[in-house]
Amino acid sequence: MLRYIARRLLLLIPVILGVALITFTMLYFSPGDPAQMTLGEQAGAEQLEQFRELHGLNDGFFVRFFNYVKNAVLHQDLGLSYRNRQSVFAEVALRFPTTLKLAGLGVLVAVAMGIPIGIISATKQYSLFDSISMIFALVGVSMPNFWQGMLMIIFFSVYLGWFPPSGFTNFNQMVLPSLTIGTSTAAIITRMTRSSMLEVIRQDYIRTARAKGQKESKVITKHALGNAMIPIVTVIGLQFGYLLGGAVLTESIFAIPGVGRLMVDAIKMKDFPIVQGGVLFIAVTFSLVNLIVDILYAFLDPRVRSQYR
């Protein structure tokens, strides 16, 4: 198992280098001169030259990319922000916990809603509860989360005054953003749990468990859920990445100072080092989450575990 984890971690290196190369290339070839755009029309030739020197813009593509990777690996240095000359690493790292917390709360909301509803729907297939929750799940998947956030602000902040419409420091401020970011994932997990449970419930060993007189609640939680969880865990892992991306929109609606908002502001000001840094942070996290999901498999599925010996 340890060997498997080590190998997967090694395989992460080319993926992350690839992500760095892609973002670097895209922004390298994007039209416009960063020096001119940051300093403005009236900047003198000397100022422009100084700016290019500071950010290493005078070198060729490969030299710049090589330096970027070298500094990133050796000094955790992702360059300086064009706008305020702060370290990109520090700027992104400062806001990253907020984004992670937002996405994490989203997953929590989604799991807390999705799995129980999915299980009940599956055990009471075609009941009223099942139909209603499936319609809600479809609506949840179809609703753009930024729109849902806006509606919740109108209803819960402006109309009822229960929760503040912005910020992310205390519990009250976290309620609306977490619901906003978690709803569509909750819907997806509900559907996945239901279909996965339905498939498992029809297996012979469930009938055996029932036949030997096992309590129904125990059949569901112990025998069925264990096996039904495997595809659900995959979906949760993939959704986590989706939520890290979705955080960009949610942060923008609720004025949450996370990486997403930092990146959107940076894009508008053509502050490319920040955009690169943000994408890199999120891609690394997403890859690590996927790795964790694969390891979790082994705990959930003894068949997989035996393969990694």
Added chain:
Amino acid sequence: MAKNVATASASAPVVADKKRNQWKEVWRRLKQNKMAMLGLGILVFMVIIALSADLLFPKGFDDQMISRRFQLPNSEYWFGTDNLGRGILDRMVHGARVSLSIGLFAVTISIVFGGLLGAMAGFYGGKVDNIIMRSLDVLLAIPSILLAISIVSALGGGLFNVMLAVGISSIPGYARIVRASVITLKGQEFIEAARAIGASDKRIILRHIIPNALAPIIVQGTLGVAGAILSAAGLSFIGLGLAPPNPEWGAMLSGGRQFIRDHWPMTLFPGLAIMITIFALNLLGDGLRDALDPKLRN
């Protein structure tokens, strides 16, 4: 079951006939699914309205008049007016053209490129497979909305760039699906037979593999249009997609943000349009999945 065998043997001599029957059969099964037909109905309705927008809503999407701004829904402006006095319904209908075409074109881009890459990877295997799939793994490591955001930030906004960004960002998903079905197909006897009579790789891919790998792509494509519309709306919402006065639904929502406290119609209706469209596409996609699933036949 007996009936199936009979139709299969009756149409076996004529390949084209059999193929037509296959799609007829899918359509028959789809028609039985009420929810899928509801979705299809909503979509057809939306496409018709979008195509005849100029006839039905001749005011256009940018008919400003400050004196009639911020109207609540009334008999003349069913969904009210916005901050510049433009009818929200007028803008939504014209926006349907933009949003629907973004969804369609973006998915076309992802299907064509993702499909080709996936087919090549699955068909040739070995090194080609490795190079293509490892490169796509890199793209998969970036959440797709974030990838779309980075592409738009490099290329700039605008209709074409948004389509391109949204399209490119979902290429890896399609490539994976196509690759998986190509690998399954590759081992089957009819491919071997085609090879035995001397068909070229190109012919085998285009005539034999792609038509047979179509089912999962159709399902994914239908759901993908929904995803593309959502992503494009998200991009416009944070100000990176289509700029005003463009009536794209996400851009309309973005415009309504400032007035969220005072004028709810600007927030409610454009979002409702997005939701209903996505809802309809999801219904249809789910229905198609069931109709195309050979396990559920009969």
